[in-house]
Amino acid sequence: MTENALHTLEARIREQIAAYCEVNHVPGFVASVHHAGDRIVVAHGTANAATGAPMREDTGFLFGSVTKVMTTTLVLQQVERGKLDLDAPVTKYLPEFALSTPGAADRILVRHLISHTNGIDADLYFPDARGRDALKTYVEGLASSCGTLFEPCEQLSYSNGGMIVAGRLLEVVTGLPFPELLERDVYAPAGMKDSSTSAAQAILRSTAIGHFPDPGTQTARPAGMFMLPDTWGPAGGTPIGTVADLLAFGRTHLAGGVSPSGARVLMTGSAALMQQVSHDMATPNVPPMGLGWVRYPFGDTTVLAMSGASPGGVAILCVVPAHDLVFTAFGNTPGAIVLHDQLLQLLLREHLGVPVPALLTEPAQDVDLAPYVGTYRSNQLRIDVSAVDGLLEERMTYEPADESQERIFTAFAGGATSAPPQRYTPIRPGLFAPAGYPPETFDGYLRLLLVSYHDVRDGRARFRNGGGRLTRRD
Numbered sequence: 385m386t387e388n389a390l391h392t393l394e395a396r397i398r399e400q401i402a403a404y405c406e407v408n409h410v411p412g413f414v415a416s417v418h419h420a421g422d423r424i425v426v427a428h429g430t431a432n433a434a435t436g437a438p439m440r441e442d443t444g445f446l447f448g449s450v451t452k453v454m455t456t457t458l459v460l461q462q463v464e465r466g467k468l469d470l471d472a473p474v475t476k477y478l479p480e481f482a483l484s485t486p487g488a489a490d491r492i493l494v495r496h497l498i499s500h501t502n503g504i505d506a507d508l509y510f511p512d513a514r515g516r517d518a519l520k521t522y523v524e525g526l527a528s529s530c531g532t533l534f535e536p537c538e539q540l541s542y543s544n545g546g547m548i549v550a551g552r553l554l555e556v557v558t559g560l561p562f563p564e565l566l567e568r569d570v571y572a573p574a575g576m577k578d579s580s581t582s583a584a585q586a587i588l589r590s591t592a593i594g595h596f597p598d599p600g601t602q603t604a605r606p607a608g609m610f611m612l613p614d615t616w617g618p619a620g621g622t623p624i625g626t627v628a629d630l631l632a633f634g635r636t637h638l639a640g641g642v643s644p645s646g647a648r649v650l651m652t653g654s655a656a657l658m659q660q661v662s663h664d665m666a667t668p669n670v671p672p673m674g675l676g677w678v679r680y681p682f683g684d685t686t687v688l689a690m691s692g693a694s695p696g697g698v699a700i701l702c703v704v705p706a707h708d709l710v711f712t713a714f715g716n717t718p719g720a721i722v723l724h725d726q727l728l729q730l731l732l733r734e735h736l737g738v739p740v741p742a743l744l745t746e747p748a749q750d751v752d753l754a755p756y757v758g759t760y761r762s763n764q765l766r767i768d769v770s771a772v773d774g775l776l777e778e779r780m781t782y783e784p785a786d787e788s789q790e791r792i793f794t795a796f797a798g799g800a801t802s803a804p805p806q807r808y809t810p811i812r813p814g815l816f817a818p819a820g821y822p823p824e825t826f827d828g829y830l831r832l833l834l835v836s837y838h839d840v841r842d843g844r845a846r847f848r849n850g851g852g853r854l855t856r857r858d
Contacts, residue, residue, distance in 0.1 A: 389735075390419075390422050390424060393417070393424060393731075393735055394424040394426060396730065396734075397415060397417070397424070397426050397727060397730070398426045398428070400723075400726060400727065400730065401413050401415065401426060401428045401723065401727075402428055404722075404723045404726065405428060405429055405715075405723075408717075408719055408722075408723075409597060409602055409603050409604050409717065410429070410604065410715050410716065410717045410719065410720050410723070411429050411430040411431075411432075411433045411439075411595055411604045411716055411717070412427075412428060412429035412430045412431050412438075412439030412443075412592060412715070412716045413427075413428045413429060413439065413713065413714070413715040413716070413720060413723065414426070414427045414428070414439050414440075414441065414443060414445070414592075414627050414713065414714050415627065415711070415712070415713035415714075415727060416441075416627035416628065416630075416631050416711075416712050416713070417709065417710070417711050417731065418631050418634070418635055418638075418709065418710040418711075419707070419708060419709045419710075419735075420708045420709075421708075423631065425441045425627060425628070426441075427439045427440050427441045427443065431443050431590065431591070431592035431593070431716065432592065432593050432606065433595055433604055433605070433606050434593075434606045437590065439592060439716075440590055441626075441627070441628075442578065442589075442590060442626050442628065443590045443591065443592050443626065444578060444579075444580070444586055444589060444590060444591040444592065444624050444625055444626050445591065445592045445624065445625075445626075445694070445697060445699060445714040445716070446594075446610075446611055446620075446622075446623070446624055446692070446694035446695075446697060446699065447620060447623045447624065447625060447630070447692050447694075447699055448620040448691070448692020448693050448694045448697070448698065448699050449544075449619065449620040449690055449691065449692035449693065450620065450630065450690050450691070450692040450699050450700070450701045451547075451617075451618065451619065451620035451621075451623045451692065452498075452547050452618075452619060452620060452676055452690055452692075453633075453637075453658075453676040453677060453690050453701070454566060454570050454623070454633065455498070455547050455550055455551055455554075455566075455618040455619075455676070456498045456547075456550075456658060456675050456676025456677075457570055457637075457649065457650060457658070457676065458554050458565060458566065458569055458570060459494070459497075459498055459550055459553075459554065460650055460654040460655075460657070460658065460675070461569055461649075461650065461654075462554065462557055462558065463654070464650070464651055464654055467557045467558070468494055468553070468557060469494065470493065470494050470495040471493055471494070471495060472493065472494055473490060473491070473492065473493055473494075474489065474492050474493065474494055474496075474497065474549065474553060475489060475490055477494075477553055477556055477557055478523065478549070478552065478553050478556055480523065480524065481523055481526070481549060482526065482527040483504065483526055483527060483530055483531055483532055484526075484527060484528060484529065484530060484531040485531040485532045488503070488531065488532045489526075491535065491536050492504070492536050493536065494550075494553070495662070495675070496536045496537065496546065497543075497546040497547065497549055497550040497553070498546065498547070498550055498675045498676055499540075499662040499663055499673055499674075499675055500540055500541060500542050500543045500546060500663070500673055500852075501536060501537045501538075501539070501540055501662070501663050501673075502536055502543055502545070502546040502549075503532040503533050503534040503535060503536055503538065503539070503541070504526070504530060504532060504533075504543055504545035504546055504549070505530050505531050505532055505533045505545075505762055505763045506526060506529075506530040506543075506544065506545030506548075506763055507541075507542070507543070507544055507545065507762055507763050507765070507853055508762075508763045508764045508765060508782070508789070508793060509522075509525070509526070509529060509530050509544075509545065509763055509764075509789075510612065510613060510615070510616070510788075510789055510792040510793060510796075511525050511613065511615045511788075512613050512615070512788050512792060513613060513614065513615050514613060514614045515614060516561055518613065518614035518615045518617070519548060519551050519552040519555060519562060519614075519615065519617070519618070520552060520555075521615060522548050522549075522552065522615040523548075523549060523552045526545070526549075529785065530545065530763060533762060533847075533854050533855075533856050534847070534854070534856070537663065539665070539838065539839075539847060539854055540663045540665050540670060540673055540852075540854075541849070541852070541853055541854035542851070542852040542853050544616065544619040544620075545619075547618050547619040547620075548615065548616065548617075548618050548619050550618060551617060551618025551619075552618075554618075562617050562618055563581035563582070563617060563622070566581060566617075566623065567579075567580075567581065569649075570633070570649065571625075571629075573643055573645075573647040573648070573649045574629075574632050574633050574636045574643045574647070574649050575629075575632045575643050575644055575645045575647070576625055576629035576630075576632055576633060577629070578625055578626045578628065578629055579623065579624065579625030579626070579629045580623075580624050580625070581617065581622050581623055581624070582622060582624075583610055583611060583624075585624070586624045591624065592697065592714065592716050593606055593607060593610055593696070593697075593716065594606075594607040594610075594694055594695045594696020594697035594716050594717070595607060595696045595697075595716050595717050596696050596717065596718070596798030596799070597717065597719070604716075604717050606696075607695045607696030607697075607795075607798065608695075608795050609695040609792075609795035609796060610695065611624075611694065611695065612694075612695070612792070612796060613792065620692050620693075620694070627712050627713065627714065630699070630701050630712040631710055631712055632644050633701070634701050634702075634703045634710035634712060635710055636649050636650075637650075637655055637658070637659075637677075637688070637703055638703050638705060638708065638710055640652040640655050640656070641654060641655040657675060658674050658675040658676050658677055659674050659677055659679070659688055659705070660674055660675075661673070661674060661679060662674055662675055665836075665838070665849070667814070667815060667836040667838075667849070668743050668744070668815065668826075668831055668834060668836075669815070669826075669831050669832060669833075669834035669835065669836050669849065669850075669852075670836065670849055670852055671831075674688070676690070677689070677690065677703075678690060678852075680829065680831075682732055682738055682739075682740050682741075682828075683738065683739050683740060683741050685704065685706055685707070685732065685736075685738045686704075686705070686706070687702050687703070687704050687728070687732075688702065688703040688704075688705070689701065689702045689703070689728075689829070691721060691724065691829070693718065695795060695796050695798070696716060696717060696718065696798060697714060697715065697716045697717070697718070697720070698714070698715055698717075698718055698720050698721045698724070699712070699713070699714040700712060700713050700714075700721070700724040700728075700829075702728055704731075704732075704736070707736050707738070709731065709736065711727065711728060711731055713727060718798075721829070721830075722830065724829060725828045725829040725830050726828075728828060728829060729827070729828045740827055740828065741827070742823065742824065742827060743823075743826050743827045743831055744811055744817065744823045744826055745811065745812070746823075747809050747810060747811055747817075748810050748811060748812045748813070751810035751812070751813055752813070753771040753774075753775075753776055753810070754771070754843065755813075755837070755840050755843055755844055755845050756769055756776060756814075756816075756837045756845050756848070757769055757770055757771050757776075758844065758845075758857050758858065759857070759858040760847075760848045760855035760856060760857055760858060761855055761856060761858050762853065762854065762855040762856065764782060764783050764784055764785055764789060764793075765780070765781075765782060765783070765855060766780070766781045766783055766858075767779070767780050767781075767848060767850075767855050768781075769848070772807065774810075775807045775808055775809055775810075775819055776807065776808040776810070776816055776835075777805050777806070777807045777808075778805065778806050778807075778808065778835075779802075779803075779805050780802060780803045780806075781801075781802045782797075782801040782802060784801075806818060806819075807819040808835055811834075814836055814837045814838070814840070814845070815834065815835075815836050815837075816834065816835045816836070816837075817833075817834050817835075818833055818834075821833075832851050832852060833851075835848065835849065835850045836848075836849045837849070838854075844857065845857065
């Protein structure tokens with residue numbers, strides 16, 4: 385990338401960030417791009433609306449689920465050292481691992497935890513435990529609180545529970561608490577010098593908080609929760625750092641496991657294995673899954689990506705191996721994910737010249753809606769699907785198991801425990817798009833807004849997939 389191209393790119397990104405944040409009430413945003421040895425960083429706005437602290441290039445933020453790629457990296461390190469076997473049952477190393485579905489835990493292999501094919505029904509399970517035994521408490525609670533959605537490798541469903549079990553597995557085989565292991569074996573060798581794992585550490589430097597839109601004015605108000613409990617660390621609840629740190633981590637995977645400083649974090653074969661397809665649902669709204677990485681196809685170009693929600697904020701990390709590019713960003717309202725998508729497509733289309741083909745065809749006519757109508761459930765979530773005027777209408781309701789679960793989830797979601805009814809237009813049998821959006825909305829990262837239905841038996845779909853997450857017909 386020439387110096388002039390880099391300057392032009394930075395100006396375009398800065399302009400687009402400022403325009404989006406002003407119109408959509410995003411207090412602050414920070415982004416960084418590495419391409420062919422050069423780097424740009426753009427920071428905009430406010431990190432904390434309560435204090436007025438500015439968003440700086442070195443402001444820290446919660447990684448959210450970007451952490452899942454780090455957890456997977458740690459698992460592959462232990463495979464390299466002979467302490468874990470991807471094809472061994474989890475119970476070989478963690479005998480106490482059990483689920484409320486009898487015998488189900490015994491059939492889950494280590495690789496299922498990090499490929500989102502384990503079937504653990506724990507997506508909204510939030511035990512409130514902190515400190516050294518937080519992950520142990522999480523795993524112990526699964527036996528009475530969480531069952532399964534499907535048999536291992538039968539389907540794919542984005543799995544917070546799988547990553548947290550993997551975190552506990554790492555603690556057992558290494559003898560180190562997950563935060564210490566993350567700091568020693570990922571942060572340090574990758575050169576993530578400003579990353580931490582606790583609010584107590586983050587408060588010592590510039591750190592952004594999340595915000596939610598005020599129901600009346602839509603202006604951003606500070607979130608009432610900074611981070612999730614320690615039980616969610618390996619899935620993304622607690623790690624914090626900067627765009628420079630995430631860029632260094634992304635570059636490590638771009639370089640086959642070697643960090644920018646030259647330290648080897650992963651063997652080349654392990655880094656390559658993480659990038660290979662481990663499961664493919666063969667539907668546009670659920671990209672093929674690697675190990676840790678999600679593989680987003682943009683025509684012939686693959687973007688390795690993971691986004692990460694935190695209370696009132698969202699981060700993203702994208703690696704484009706074919707073009708030596710890493711992109712990372714954070715915005716401190718949930719709606720910033722749309723800006724992430726816009727910037728990613730700007731980089732692909734205009735900077736790299738990558739054609740981004742249309743993902744959807746014209747809506748289909750006369751699709752039979754009957755197979756998809758019904759009630760679908762997963763952990764503490766109910767989705768009622770009906771047919772209205774040739775469209776599907778979905779009503780999503782959170783059904784907390786107890787007061788603690790309600791308190792944590794409500795704070796994480798900014799006070800919302802149910803969503804307004806959403807109607808979906810049929811694209812083809814089994815695939816639906818939110819009504820009222822132009823088709824090009826879904827060409828990029830926002831393809832996750834599409835909804836698909838799977839495994840139709842006797843005229844009824846067994847599963848609904850939205851946002852990469854499965855619910856099962858009640």
